Every structure is written in structure tokens, then in C-alpha cells.
Amino acid sequence: MTDQPEFRGLDDVETVGVVGAGTMGNGIAQVSATAGYDVLMRDVEAEFVERGLDAIDDSLSRLVRKETLTEEEADAARDRITGTTDLGDLADADLVVEAAPEEMDLKRDVFADLEAVTDEDVVLATNTSTLSVTTIAAATDRAPLVLGLHFMNPVPVMKGVELVVGERTDDAVVAFAHEFAESLGKETWEADDKPGFVSNRILMPWINEGVRAYDEGVATKEDIDRGMKLGTNVPMGPLELADHIGLDVCLHATETLHEELGDRYTPAYLLKRKVKAGDLGKKTGRGFYEYED
Incomplete structure (x- = not known):
């Protein structure tokens, strides 16, 4: 300017x-x-x-x-x-x-x-x-x-x-x-100022694909998270991280990206089902994992 x-x-x-x-x-x-x-x-x-x-x-x-x-x-x-x-x-x-x-x-x-x-x-x-x-x-x-x-x-x-x-x-x-x-x-x-910026443009499809891999039986949820932690040196795998963020938050972000950027950001079916069930992650005590507190 x-x-x-x-x-x-x-x-x-x-x-x-x-x-x-x-x-x-x-x-x-x-x-x-x-x-x-x-x-x-x-x-x-x-x-x-x-x-x-x-x-x-x-x-x-x-x-x-x-x-x-x-x-x-x-x-x-x-x-x-x-x-x-x-x-x-x-x-x-x-x-x-x-x-x-x-x-x-x-x-x-x-x-x-x-x-x-x-x-x-x-x-x-x-x-x-x-x-x-x-x-x-x-x-x-x-x-x-x-x-x-x-x-x-x-x-x-x-x-x-x-x-x-x-x-x-x-x-x-x-x-x-x-x-x-x-x-x-x-x-x-x-x-x-483009959809998802850097962080969520890359993070949300990573989480979404982790959910899809679990739903399709590629591996157990524990092994998906363990594989990503050991294989890419991240502190949390995609399913654990989704629970931490909140599955409703992840779904909303993915839907926004899908609307703006097309089919490559289509939300995983299991992610939508979990949100409909009210299993939103740590904040509700149940997501992909269960939490006592």
C-alpha cells in the first residue's frame, strides 16, 4: 500500500x-x-x-x-x-x-x-x-x-x-x-489469505486421511498413530490429535476447505459419524479413544 x-x-x-x-x-x-x-x-x-x-x-x-x-x-x-x-x-x-x-x-x-x-x-x-x-x-x-x-x-x-x-x-x-x-x-x-492458510490446509487432510485409513481397516488406531509418530517424528498421531483438537472442530475446518477447494478435502465418513454421535474427543470423554477425565 x-x-x-x-x-x-x-x-x-x-x-x-x-x-x-x-x-x-x-x-x-x-x-x-x-x-x-x-x-x-x-x-x-x-x-x-x-x-x-x-x-x-x-x-x-x-x-x-x-x-x-x-x-x-x-x-x-x-x-x-x-x-x-x-x-x-x-x-x-x-x-x-x-x-x-x-x-x-x-x-x-x-x-x-x-x-x-x-x-x-x-x-x-x-x-x-x-x-x-x-x-x-x-x-x-x-x-x-x-x-x-x-x-x-x-x-x-x-x-x-x-x-x-x-x-x-x-x-x-x-x-x-x-x-x-x-x-x-x-x-x-x-x-x-487463502483457504486453510498453511497450517490447516495441510493438517486437516492429514487428520482426515488418518481417519479414513482407520475406517478402511489399514491398521488399528493405535498403530496408525504410532506409525506416524515413529515415522515422521510428530508428537501425536492423526487420531490422537483429532481427539485433542475436537472432532467437531476438525470436521468444521475440513468442510470449510471442502467447500473452497473441492473433493480432495471431502470429510471422512467416520469423522462425520463420530460428530453426529457426540463423540468429540477429550472434551466429551470419548472420540477415537476414551478418556477418564
Whole structure:
């Protein structure tokens, strides 16, 4: 772009707004607070906010037990996080990361509302894993200040953040996003705003083919996962990883890619059947494997 928009640089960012207190939202809030930022975490219901704060408490406690954080550091991080149900509270944010459910209409509504309550020089980022950043940005009048900040799950553990560059995202905003993610202790890579970006464009067909191989009797689920771990040096095989992510999340992402890119992303029948049965993975206690807790 020829005209660089005015926006707040990293030195001006003291408060990070997070829209959504679910798994991704509370993880983003936690790592931001741990890095020293004040955080405003908003969700639509007080119950959701409290659940998100409880998840942060549990995660910080685990990090203390693992001696990754001290008690003092964990307490300080928790004290920096404020939960709210009022989107207007994000008027105090210097940067906002949206982590609402993967529904385009919902995200566009959120961004339109964020534009109304935040200052015009505030960068707005979306944590979308498959949806078009350009389409989301078009709900605002500040498309050059909108980009994708796609954190990996679980956010406090995974080092990677995928930066997704929309059609009108300014280069300086991309550079700012790299700096911000790195200030959280993350490492980054860039992707153009094309379906699935880098991560899910490759990851989802890998998971989907693992499900299909299991359904077709190529090997047991244990041997599919073991073979991929030993053969490709990944920490989890495709079926175990699908359970960890959530089978409903995997199916939704694969369906989105199928719609955009065609038959090579057709969801495996067994994946659809599992989701219909409510066997969504670790979060429901049963997916391809069973979980006691």
C-alpha cells in the first residue's frame, strides 16, 4: 500500500482485548498476561467468562507445578486479567484479538462492533483457523489494520503463531504482529489469505486421511498413530490429535476447505459419524479413544 495507516505500535500496547473466553480465547489471554500485558477478556455470558478464568487458573497452576512459572509470576499474570461481558469495556484496549466461534457472520458482526467501540488506530486481529481474513476485515473501515493471528492449541504450550495477511493488510501491521507474537515468546510464520492458510490446509487432510485409513481397516488406531509418530517424528498421531483438537472442530475446518477447494478435502465418513454421535474427543470423554477425565 502507498499510504501507511496510523496505528499503535508495540510500545503503545499496554492492554490487550480478547473476544471469547473459550479454549483459544482464555489461552491467548493467559499468554498475554504472562508476558506483562493487562488483558480484558470478554464473552457474551458471565458463566463463559468465569469458566475461562477458571481454565486460566488451572493452566497457571500446572505451569507452577512444572516449575515453568513461579507462584509469584502466576499470581501476577492472573491479576492482570479482567473478565467482562461488556464489549464496550474493550474501548480501553490497545490491540484486540478475536477468538469467537468459527462462523463468518458472527465474526463480521464482532468486528463491526469492535470498530464502533475501539479507537481508530487499534489493530484488530482474528484467530480464525480457516475463514477469510479479507472478508472479516471488510466488515470494518480499517481493513489495513486487520489481520489473522492464528494461535495454535493449546496456546500456553504451542510456540507457533500463524500470521494471515488479508488483501488490504498493511505491511507495517504485519511487522507489528510479528513483534507482538514474539513478545509472547512465540515464533511466527506468514500465510496469504487463502483457504486453510498453511497450517490447516495441510493438517486437516492429514487428520482426515488418518481417519479414513482407520475406517478402511489399514491398521488399528493405535498403530496408525504410532506409525506416524515413529515415522515422521510428530508428537501425536492423526487420531490422537483429532481427539485433542475436537472432532467437531476438525470436521468444521475440513468442510470449510471442502467447500473452497473441492473433493480432495471431502470429510471422512467416520469423522462425520463420530460428530453426529457426540463423540468429540477429550472434551466429551470419548472420540477415537476414551478418556477418564
